[in-house]
Amino acid sequence: MNPSRLVKISKYLSKHLRHQPQRIGITLAPGGWVGVEELLAACKKHSFRISRGDLNEVVAKNDKKRFSFDSTGTRIRANQGHTVQVDLQLDVVVPPDVLYHGTGHRAVESILREGLCKMSRHHVHLSTDMATAKKVGSRHGRGAGQFCKNT
Numbered sequence: 001m002n003p004s005r006l007v008k009i010s011k012y013l014s015k016h017l018r019h020q021p022q023r024i025g026i027t028l029a030p031g032g033w034v035g036v037e038e039l040l041a042a043c044k045k046h047s048f049r050i051s052r053g054d055l056n057e058v059v060a061k062n063d064k065k066r067f068s069f070d071s072t073g074t075r076i077r078a079n080q081g082h083t084v085q086v087d088l089q090l091d092v093v094v095p096p097d098v099l100y101h102g103t104g105h106r107a108v109e110s111i112l113r114e115g116l117c118k119m120s121r122h123h124v125h126l127s128t129d130m131a132t133a134k135k136v137g138s139r140h141g142r143g144a145g146q147f148c149k150n151t
Contacts (some may be wrong), residue, residue, distance in 0.1 A: 001054065006058060006061060009050055009054055009055075010058055010066065010067075012043075012050075013058065013066075013067060013078070014066060014081070016039075016042075017039075017067070018078040018081050018083065018084070019082070019083045019084060020084075021084065024043065024045070025042050025045070025046075028077070028084065028086055029075075030087060030089060031077065031087070031088060031089045032077040032078060032087075032088050033070060033075040033076070035074060035075055036052065036055065036069070036074055037074075039055075039076060040052065040055075055076060059076070064135075065079060066078055066079055066080070080123075080125075081121075083122075095126075096128055099126040100126065100128070100129065100132070101116055101124065101126055101127070101137075102125075102127065102132075102136035102137025102138070103137050103140060106140070107140075
């Protein structure tokens with residue numbers, strides 16, 4: 001699949017698995033899951049042609065690991081970034097000693113003054129390595145800042 005098609009599918013899935021599932025008539029089950037066949041049928045009904053092979057490729061190649069299949073391969077979900085209320089049923093883990101947060105330069109002053117705040121999101125995005133934090137921060141433009149958080 002060409003890279004632009006991969007991005008288009010990823011954005012479509014993000015919109016409907018993270019933000020507006022009702023817009024294409026799907027309902028997220030506990031854990032944020034939706035049946036693969038249900039999703040494919042909903043996409044087709046709304047004139048967005050996508051195959052199971054396309055889904056497999058998007059899940060496998062997405063550099064931010066935005067999506068995953070369940071252990072049976074019959075359900076798919078967005079792994080993070082939901083604006084709809086969903087319990088992802090994640091396991092509680094002990095965080096590493098150091099975590100990183102990437103952000104835009106406009107937020108630096110506020111973060112230094114008030115600390116990291118989730119704002120309108122469900123969580124603050126933290127990364128285990130500086131490279132990932134830089135990548136996350138880069139979506140805010142050049143000159144992105146990174147912060148280190150000792151846990």
